[in-house]
Amino acid sequence: MQRKYLAKIFVTLRPSVLDPAGVAVQSGLKQMGYDDVEQVRIGKYIEVTFTSQDEDTARQNLDRMCDQMLANPVIENYRFDLIEVESQTGVY
């Protein structure tokens, strides 16, 4: 039986890495009158829907997907929430 999961993945730049896009957005917000903005950091939010036999396997696969493709471990961190959305019994 396969279970279906939705992973909500947050990929953020490591704190030591400069974020020129974030600085540009902050500058734009200031020009629009939002002077109270102190910092803007821009990352990625990725939703992946996939099937797996159980939650442990799902987390292991997701870790590998993140390390190999979704995030660049040299400059980025990632974390994810995993939600089981439905079970597929193959019966219906």
Next chain:
Amino acid sequence: MQRKYLAKIFVTLRPSVLDPAGVAVQSGLKQMGYDDVEQVRIGKYIEVTFTSQDEDTARQNLDRMCDQMLANPVIENYRFDLIEVESQTGVY
């Protein structure tokens, strides 16, 4: 007295909008052997640190920032979590 807030903003494409980048990532994952991936959607995760006098004002300002600059309301949805990180009394 100004309070300091951290907003965690999630900008996602509306469900009806095609996501070519997501399709490309899904295809890449398949080529790497992850055949169980059904869908990938790529959005933005933005952290904004700013000061405001109270939470209501903070939320109103943040809504405007999102509508005017951080998200494109025609094709994107956004939502945010707001966290008060510290209070600034100007005394220290």
